[in-house]
Amino acid sequence: xxxxxxxxxxxxxxxxxxxxxxxxxxxxxxxxxxxxxxxxxxxxxxxxxxxxxxxxxxxxxxxxxxxxxxxxxxxxxxxxxxxxxxxxxxxxxxxxxxxxxxxxxxxxxxxxxxxxxxxxxxxxxxxxxxxxxxxxxxxxxxxxxxxxxxxxxxxxx
Amino acid sequence: xxxxxxxxxxxxxxxxxxxxxxxxxxxxxxxxxxxxxxxxxxxxxxxxxxxxxxxxxxxxxxxxxxxxxxxxxxxxxxxxxxxxxxxxxxxxxxxxxxxxxxxxxxxxxxxxxxxxxxxxxxxxxxxxxxxxxxxxxxxxxxxxxxxxxxxxxxxxxxxxxxxxxxxxxxxxxxxxxxxxxxxxxxxxxxxxxxxxxxxxxxxxxxxxxxxxxxxxxxxxxxxxxxxxxxxxxxxxxxxxxxxxxxxxxxxxxxxxxxxxxxxxxxxxxxxxxxxxxxxxxxxxxxxxxxxxxxxxxxxxxxxxxxxxxxxxxxxxxxxxxxxxxxxxxxxxxxxxxxxxxxxxxxxxxxxxxxxxxxxxxxxxxxxxxxxxx
Numbered sequence: 001x002x003x004x005x006x007x008x009x010x011x012x013x014x015x016x017x018x019x020x021x022x023x024x025x026x027x028x029x030x031x032x033x034x035x036x037x038x039x040x041x042x043x044x045x046x047x048x049x050x051x052x053x054x055x056x057x058x059x060x061x062x063x064x065x066x067x068x069x070x071x072x073x074x075x076x077x078x079x080x081x082x083x084x085x086x087x088x089x090x091x092x093x094x095x096x097x098x099x100x101x102x103x104x105x106x107x108x109x110x111x112x113x114x115x116x117x118x119x120x121x122x123x124x125x126x127x128x129x130x131x132x133x134x135x136x137x138x139x140x141x142x143x144x145x146x147x148x149x150x151x152x153x154x155x156x157x
Numbered sequence: 158x159x160x161x162x163x164x165x166x167x168x169x170x171x172x173x174x175x176x177x178x179x180x181x182x183x184x185x186x187x188x189x190x191x192x193x194x195x196x197x198x199x200x201x202x203x204x205x206x207x208x209x210x211x212x213x214x215x216x217x218x219x220x221x222x223x224x225x226x227x228x229x230x231x232x233x234x235x236x237x238x239x240x241x242x243x244x245x246x247x248x249x250x251x252x253x254x255x256x257x258x259x260x261x262x263x264x265x266x267x268x269x270x271x272x273x274x275x276x277x278x279x280x281x282x283x284x285x286x287x288x289x290x291x292x293x294x295x296x297x298x299x300x301x302x303x304x305x306x307x308x309x310x311x312x313x314x315x316x317x318x319x320x321x322x323x324x325x326x327x328x329x330x331x332x333x334x335x336x337x338x339x340x341x342x343x344x345x346x347x348x349x350x351x352x353x354x355x356x357x358x359x360x361x362x363x364x365x366x367x368x369x370x371x372x373x374x375x376x377x378x379x380x381x382x383x384x385x386x387x388x389x390x391x392x393x394x395x396x397x398x399x400x401x402x403x404x405x406x407x408x409x410x411x412x413x414x415x416x417x418x419x420x421x422x423x424x425x426x427x428x429x430x431x432x433x434x435x436x437x438x439x440x441x442x443x444x445x446x447x448x449x450x451x452x453x454x455x456x457x458x459x460x461x462x463x464x465x466x467x468x469x470x471x472x473x474x475x476x477x478x479x480x481x482x483x484x485x486x487x488x489x490x491x492x493x494x495x496x497x498x499x500x501x502x503x504x505x506x507x508x509x510x511x512x513x514x515x516x517x518x519x520x521x522x523x524x525x526x527x528x529x530x
Contacts, residue, residue: 014182014185023170026173040181043185095171114169
């Protein structure tokens with residue numbers, strides 16, 4: 001008989017995945033303070049639906065974070081500008097502050113693509129599925145985002 | 158993998174500057190309880206309305222599980238200033254300006270310029286819109302609500318589009334119907350509509366539902382933006398209340414986006430490259446060159462009328478018309494941004510809402526702007 005793997009409780013899930021979710025939120029927002037708000041909002045919603053979420057809850061949380069932070073078209077308009085959210089002095093405490101400063105200059109959608117591709121290591125197809133756009137759009141977003149980063153950081157291609 | 162990709166991965170993987178807050182888990186539970194309480198309070202309040210309705214022999218609410226939420230504004234003193242933390246405006250006509258504030262309350266500007274708090278929502282509301290009759294309206298965010306009495310009472314929609322997961326809503330109006338686009342839990346999109354004036358939502362078959370990214374209305378038609386697989390090309394799909402869908406590719410590929418106005422759709426080509434060609438479609442079957450932007454960056458695009466497009470950015474703001482482009486200054490301060498598409502207007506008057514919750518008003522078709530209040 002095959003034993004089913006026991007699902008963690010909600011609190012166990014949060015404790016285990018919180019550092020990763022916060023780093024994912026940081027990748028989305030460019031700010032640890034904004035990431036904490038984003039993660040808390042997504043986890044509150046997840047808790048309310050915990051019983052109805054089957055399997056791994058992390059994709060649900062990730063999608064909630066992305067939906068909250070990034071609009072496919074215009075929902076960003078109700079988000080606070082990153083400039084207001086970014087912790088003052090934050091750059092003093094992170095590795096590669098120039099990189100983070102450049103990341104914060106990108107559009108939210110571009111940061112989301114980079115977060116999913118380079119932090120979560122998702123394929124272009126999976127990134128497109130999460131963002132609800134085409135693979136071509138993911139490619140162009142990633143290309144443009146990297147080009148902007150390269151320009152701001154004056155890196156050679 | 159190149160150097161920049163390596164550097165990006167290292168940066169994104171780097172440790173947090175601060176350890177996760179020990180109190181976060183507790184705050185999450187508290188926040189979730191607060192959300193539950195808000196919902197329970199709404200149900201309780203709505204039940205009270207039903208009881209009162211039955212007591213007075215009313216049959217309008219009998220058997221209705223989605224009862225109108227209570228009017229709170231009737232006993233609220235009329236403030237004489239602009240409400241704080243405005244996040245959206247709806248301007249159905251020159252006599253009615255509705256404001257939505259970040260505490261999920263809807264306000265109505267009075268004839269003396271003051272504002273009346275009409276209603277507090279039980280959930281988190283991010284957008285509000287009204288039909289031109291100023292009686293029928295919709296609000297959406299963590300749920301979808303409708304009003305049919307000018308914003309005094311609101312009912313939460315709990316079937317049809319009301320079954321959507323959070324954040325998926327996008328509501329817009331054609332002449333006779335309200336349309337709601339939302340993302341399902343499985344990632345696809347659904348399009349619902351109802352005749353204005355009632356809550357009788359029906360589902361509309363949506364082509365390319367897995368690649369649809371947004372919906373607006375323009376010129377009496379529903380306009381859906383879909384991403385063509387592979388090419389990164391966006392396509393406008395449009396239909397009126399009865400016709401089949403027709404498609405129109407955007408005039409350029411890449412990072413370009415479409416901005417529907419009341420009777421037209423604008424597209425900026427090359428806005429991310431410094432300077433942009435502005436295209437317009439008024440029939441949703443072809444594009445025409447509308448104007449040119451010399452902005453090095455564009456932070457917001459606001460259609461003011463079928464012949465006026467406001468671009469915000471640097472080194473200045475720009476009013477684009479078929480007669481030419483004219484630098485303007487809407488008066489944004491520092492890193493202040495405009496909440497795109499949260500404004501509205503009637504006649505020569507136009508409004509914008511900013512990230513500092515200021516309402517900016519122009520009374521001369523967008524040429525000059527000042528702060529309201």
